Amino acid sequence: MDGEKILIQANVSDERRSDGFVYIETFNQTQKMQVALRKLALFWGLAILSILIPVFHFVLVPLFFALGFFFAHRGYKSEGQVLSGSTTCPHCHTEVVVRKAELNWPITEICQGCARVVRIEKA
Ligand SMILES: [Zn+2]
Missing domain, CATH: 1.20.5 (Single alpha-helices involved in coiled-coils or other helix-helix interfaces)
Known part of the structure; x- marks a missing residue:
């Protein structure tokens, strides 16, 4: 069960964007x-x-x-489950790992580098 790879864009609520991907399983x-x-x-x-x-x-x-x-x-x-994923923080470029969770767009993660809320949306 590998899930479906989705390309995403991350933002910290401004115009900056960074690319990444998540694996999801839709229910x-x-x-x-x-x-x-x-x-x-x-x-x-x-x-x-x-x-x-x-x-x-x-x-x-x-x-x-x-x-x-x-x-x-x-x-x-919820549309399904996020299995895993990865992107980089648009602000400090730290890698942001997407944890396994219920899938609700946008996915949000806290950047470990700058503690900003990283919003992850479908690219
Ligand atoms: Zn950051």
Whole structure:
């Protein structure tokens, strides 16, 4: 499972651009639904476990219940997964490694060289 290579451009919210690439895996409708259901199950599982915690359960149970909906919705809206990637910071030219994460364009990473937020968009 190598994913699909996408050429990208990185920017730090000004006119400077630098090139790079990311490998992504796009999910189909069924996979998106699976991601959403897994998240729902995870958070509702936490909600059920929280019932056992005295006092805090008043907060935690509804919180995890709501978070379940939130992350399930976000997971469903996500187009897939970023597997890996690389670009350079347009400001300080440090290499920016794209970590494995949920795919939501634009991808953002923090530059390790100058701590700027690097926005990564499809070229
Ligand atoms: Zn930088």
